[in-house]
Amino acid sequence: MPIIESSATRRLWFAIAFLLTLSGKCASQTVPAGYQVATWRGFRSAAISYTFDDNCPNQLAIAVPMFDRFGFKVTLFTVTSPKWVWPANWSGLQKAALGGDEIASHTIDHPKFDTLSDSALQAELSRSRDTINAHIKGKRCITIAYPYCFPGNEAMDAEYYIAARGCSGQIVSKTPSDFMNISSFVCGDQGLNTVTAIDAEADSAAARNGWCVYLMHGINGTEPGAYSPISQDTILATLEYLSAHPDEFWVAPFGTVARYIKERNSASVSEVSAHGDSITFRMTDNLDGSYYDVPLTVRRELPEGWDSAIVYQNDGPLSSDIVKIDRVRYVTFDALPDTGNVTIVRKTGNGFDR
Numbered sequence: 001m002p003i004i005e006s007s008a009t010r011r012l013w014f015a016i017a018f019l020l021t022l023s024g025k026c027a028s029q030t031v032p033a034g035y036q037v038a039t040w041r042g043f044r045s046a047a048i049s050y051t052f053d054d055n056c057p058n059q060l061a062i063a064v065p066m067f068d069r070f071g072f073k074v075t076l077f078t079v080t081s082p083k084w085v086w087p088a089n090w091s092g093l094q095k096a097a098l099g100g101d102e103i104a105s106h107t108i109d110h111p112k113f114d115t116l117s118d119s120a121l122q123a124e125l126s127r128s129r130d131t132i133n134a135h136i137k138g139k140r141c142i143t144i145a146y147p148y149c150f151p152g153n154e155a156m157d158a159e160y161y162i163a164a165r166g167c168s169g170q171i172v173s174k175t176p177s178d179f180m181n182i183s184s185f186v187c188g189d190q191g192l193n194t195v196t197a198i199d200a201e202a203d204s205a206a207a208r209n210g211w212c213v214y215l216m217h218g219i220n221g222t223e224p225g226a227y228s229p230i231s232q233d234t235i236l237a238t239l240e241y242l243s244a245h246p247d248e249f250w251v252a253p254f255g256t257v258a259r260y261i262k263e264r265n266s267a268s269v270s271e272v273s274a275h276g277d278s279i280t281f282r283m284t285d286n287l288d289g290s291y292y293d294v295p296l297t298v299r300r301e302l303p304e305g306w307d308s309a310i311v312y313q314n315d316g317p318l319s320s321d322i323v324k325i326d327r328v329r330y331v332t333f334d335a336l337p338d339t340g341n342v343t344i345v346r347k348t349g350n351g352f353d354r
């Protein structure tokens, strides 16, 4: 029997496709032969995120400077009520945000979401975000961590945040099935509490090409009442391990990794021209650029006879590397989707053929 689609049905399908695109849930990567968009920044094997909850004071005093020494950035899930046991240190958080750390929501006053009415949940979701945005200049609050790991109403959570963290103790797949309940590992005396146990999860993520999210609270046991404290020496040793394997682990804040995944899965590459000593392509993701502004790592096979190349986006140079894989030479670089053509120009011994 032939299938006859009415124009109304067709319009409905177009509307659904459009909404999926808007929500960023549509995994529709289109990449032509010769190009690859990296699963993780720099074609690394795994993404690793360190997240800290509850505003325990040692997070800003001890952890952030320690991570900074490695060039690693973290997510600070912040409780916004001034009545909270550790009121947010807004000037410290602003400084961390300017340094590249993510300041995200851990609600207003840390309720269990499964016990809240819809209106109370809506208030926790919206007002904690708005309070953070009012205090932290130059950044936007885009993710949330659920108190006690109860997601409540995920559809409502998704109206305010692009991703949310739970804590079911699993490696997250390179394309999570549920962005509103990303798993994490509780660290400290209630969870992973040795360097070996923590490093093992990073290795497991690398083996599976996945994402490992750590959840930390108190540090050193000197903050009375802080949940599941962990020693700074243990954290430090895990950072030394990740830092010793820079080609394997991409350490980045929770919201940065979530955006990278959505952009990567929506990325569409199309070659505009390829002739002589110059190749031009365009990369789009059709996501809201005011949120989705994380560069994606791309590589392009170099034509026969090209030893090296230089890359431009809108005439500004992008930093790039030449890699050789199975006798094929590639140029690798980070480029932001939806921001103009990228041109790869042959580089000769005498200079650039541009």
Ligand SMILES: [Zn+2]
Pocket: 053, 054, 106, 110, 147, 148
């Ligand atoms: Zn908490």
